[in-house]
Structure formats: C-alpha cells, structure tokens
Amino acid sequence: FSSLQVTEEVREHLKTPTFDNWQWEEAEMLVLLQVMYTDLDFLTAFQIEPEALQNFLFEVYCHYNNIPFHNFQHCFCVTQMMYGLIWLTDLRNKLSRVDLLIMLTSALCHDLDHPGYNNVYQINAQTDLALRYNDISPLENHHCAVAFGILAKPECNILKNLSNEQYKLIRGGMIKCILATDMSRHNEILNKFKAMQPVFNFTNKEHKELMKIMVKVSDISNEARPMEVAEPWLDCLLQEFFNQSDTEKLKGLPVTPFMDRDKVSKPSSQTSFIRFVLLPLFTELTKLFPCLEDSDLFYESLPIDISEKCRHRSEASFVATLSSIQGFYFTVTETKVRVCDFCIGYQIKKTKQNKQSFTLVLFRREQIK
Numbered sequence: 001f002s003s004l005q006v007t008e009e010v011r012e013h014l015k016t017p018t019f020d021n022w023q024w025e026e027a028e029m030l031v032l033l034q035v036m037y038t039d040l041d042f043l044t045a046f047q048i049e050p051e052a053l054q055n056f057l058f059e060v061y062c063h064y065n066n067i068p069f070h071n072f073q074h075c076f077c078v079t080q081m082m083y084g085l086i087w088l089t090d091l092r093n094k095l096s097r098v099d100l101l102i103m104l105t106s107a108l109c110h111d112l113d114h115p116g117y118n119n120v121y122q123i124n125a126q127t128d129l130a131l132r133y134n135d136i137s138p139l140e141n142h143h144c145a146v147a148f149g150i151l152a153k154p155e156c157n158i159l160k161n162l163s164n165e166q167y168k169l170i171r172g173g174m175i176k177c178i179l180a181t182d183m184s185r186h187n188e189i190l191n192k193f194k195a196m197q198p199v200f201n202f203t204n205k206e207h208k209e210l211m212k213i214m215v216k217v218s219d220i221s222n223e224a225r226p227m228e229v230a231e232p233w234l235d236c237l238l239q240e241f242f243n244q245s246d247t248e249k250l251k252g253l254p255v256t257p258f259m260d261r262d263k264v265s266k267p268s269s270q271t272s273f274i275r276f277v278l279l280p281l282f283t284e285l286t287k288l289f290p291c292l293e294d295s296d297l298f299y300e301s302l303p304i305d306i307s308e309k310c311r312h313r314s315e316a317s318f319v320a321t322l323s324s325i326q327g328f329y330f331t332v333t334e335t336k337v338r339v340c341d342f343c344i345g346y347q348i349k350k351t352k353q354n355k356q357s358f359t360l361v362l363f364r365r366e367q368i369k
C-alpha cells in the first residue's frame with residue numbers, strides 16, 4: 001500500500017470532516033498522512049524528499065504510546081481534521097504555505113509520547129516531566145520536545161532543505177501551536193481570539209492566533225464527527241480517564257472529578273464538554289468561516305445526547321427528531337429545563353443563516369434535589 005495506490009475517491013474523502021478513522025489500519029494511516037503532505041504541495045514547496053517524509057512519519061508513529069486515547073489513531077484524527085478544515089475553509093488561499101505546514105505538523109506531533117495521565121496528575125504525582133518543566137504544561141512541553149528530537153535526526157528531518165530563517169519560523173510556530181493544546185489555557189486562548197475577531201485580517205501577524213485555534217479545534221473535534229466515528233472515541237477517553245483516577249485513588253492523590261468512574265456517566269461527560277468547551281470554540285470559528293455552518297461538522301453529533309434522552313420523561317415536547325437537525329447551527333442558551341424528577345436539559349437554539357430558529361433540549365441526567 002503506497003501513496004500511489006490511494007484512489008481519487010479516498011483522496012477527496014480525506015479532505016472532509018466525516019472521514020472514518022476506524023476503517024483504516026495504522027500502516028494505511030501512515031500512507032494517508034503522506035497524501036496530506038503531498039496534496040498540500042508541501043513536498044515541492046519545501047523540497048521535502050519522500051523518503052525523509054516517510055521516515056519522519058514512521059518515527060512519529062513509533063513515539064505514540066499504546067494507550068486507550070492519546071495514541072497514534074488520535075494523532076491521525078487530529079491531523080486529518082486539521083487537513084479537512086484547511087480545505088473546508090479554503091485556508092490554502094488565505095494563509096502562507098509555511099503557516100499550513102506549521103498547523104498540520106503541529107497536529108501530527110501534538111501528543112507525542114503521551115503517557116496517558118494528564119498534567120494535573122503529572123504535577124500531583126511529581127513525575128519526571130513535572131520536575132523537568134517546573135509544572136508548566138509538562139505534557140505539551142514534552143510532546144513538542146519529542147517532535148524536535150525526531151526532526152533532529154538527519155534521515156527524518158523534513159525541514160532540512162529550508163533556510164535558517166524559515167526553520168526558526170516553523171519551530172517557533174509549532175512550539176506555540178503545540179503548547180496551546182494545554183486545555184488549562186483554553187479560556188485564555190479562546191478569549192484572545194474572540195477579542196481580535198472584529199478586526200480580523202489574515203495578513204496581520206497578530207492574527208496567527210487563528211493557527212492555535214485551528215489546532216485546538218482539531219484536537220477536540222471528535223464530538224463534531226459523525227456519531228459512528230465519535231462514539232467509540234468517547235469510550236477510549238473514559239477508559240484513559242478511569243485508569244488515571246484509579247491510579248490516583250491507589251496512590252492517595254487528589255482524584256479528578258470528571259475522571260472518576262463513580263461520578264461520570266457517558267452522556268453527562270459529553271454534554272458538559274460540548275456545551276462548555278467545544279461549542280464556544282466552534283461558534284467563534286464559524287464567525288470567521290461562515291461556510292462551517294453548511295459543513296457536515298456537528299450536525300450528527302448533538303443528537304447523541306438527544307438519543308440518550310431521559311427515559312423517565314413523560315412529556316418532553318421540545319425534542320426534535322433526528323431528521324430535522326440537518327443543516328442547522330447551534331447555540332446553547334443558559335435556560336435550564338426541568339424534564340422530570342431526575343433529569344434536566346439545556347436549551348439549544350438552532351438557526352440557519354439567521355432566518356429560521358427553534359429550540360431543542362440537550363439532556364443531562366442529573367439528580368434534582
């Protein structure tokens with residue numbers, strides 16, 4: 001299986017956010033990653049030798065660990081979403097090739113050698129990583145350092161034919177993008193981006209913030225994918241979370257509440273994540289790229305919550321049918337709706353091109369006292 005054998009159909013599908021990672025072997029994903037670098041013209045633009053690219057990708061693959069979530073498949077998905085967003089938002093005509101290379105390569109490297117335990121654990125358990133990086137984004141600093149360790153090997157160095165100046169630019173950009181994936185900085189980065197939205201201009205250097213946002217969106221985009229792609233990922237994530245909280249309990253460390261198997265349920269974890277993290281980020285990005293409203297992103301993912309709707313409910317008249325969701329854009333309102341004695345819902349406003357709108361409810365199973 002080589003990049004030459006990838007059909008035109010697969011090449012086109014690879015450019016969309018509905019791509020299904022579960023249908024591909026790891027060896028095939030490596031080839032698909034080559035296709036991404038090729039079809040964005042990186043090989044010609046940066047004089048990357050195909051062999052160096054293959055070596056680089058293989059080393060990246062080897063440096064992802066066999067853990068439930070932050071593994072090579074996650075790396076592939078994030079890179080593929082980045083790639084899909086580049087095509088969907090026509091960034092090839094808006095940003096420089098160097099910026100695109102920074103974003104795609106950052107997505108590829110953003111979780112290298114992830115140990116399966118998050119920063120809070122690293123700091124509480126005083127691991128080597130926390131000591132080395134003084135508790136400041138220990139994981140993200142590590143992912144980035146591993147990436148440049150791989151690039152330091154001459155046979156893997158896809159940047160070797162670039163000028164010193166270009167190398168510096170790419171290194172600086174990748175460091176910024178990878179460090180931006182620390183979720184504890186989520187609000188800081190989102191707010192900075194929000195503030196510059198009204199005066200956004202692709203040619204202004206300050207607006208490189210968009211590159212961080214693009215990598216962040218790609219990183220947490222599982223829930224924006226079709227249901228059959230997104231669902232298994234949630235199981236992987238919860239498995240990794242539960243591993244961590246089990247270890248924390250065993251070692252007498254503080255237990256992270258959203259990782260506690262006694263406290264977390266599948267719908268509840270997903271609902272608050274979509275509401276508080278993913279939707280606000282996606283909403284900002286859609287202001288800049290209205291075309292995202294018409295894309296396949298998100299329209300299938302929210303109904304997961306609706307299908308998990310309260311089984312106790314007698315009259316929840318707000319519930320929209322799956323078919324009516326196609327082609328709408330969502331904003332979550334603050335309005336809580338009592339569904340029954342056990343469940344509440346959050347209202348979601350759906351609009352299409354600001355014309356039609358109606359409300360449905362995102363359910364959350366929660367004991368009401």
Ligand SMILES: [Zn+2]
Pocket residue numbers: 074078110111219
């Ligand atoms: Zn990630």
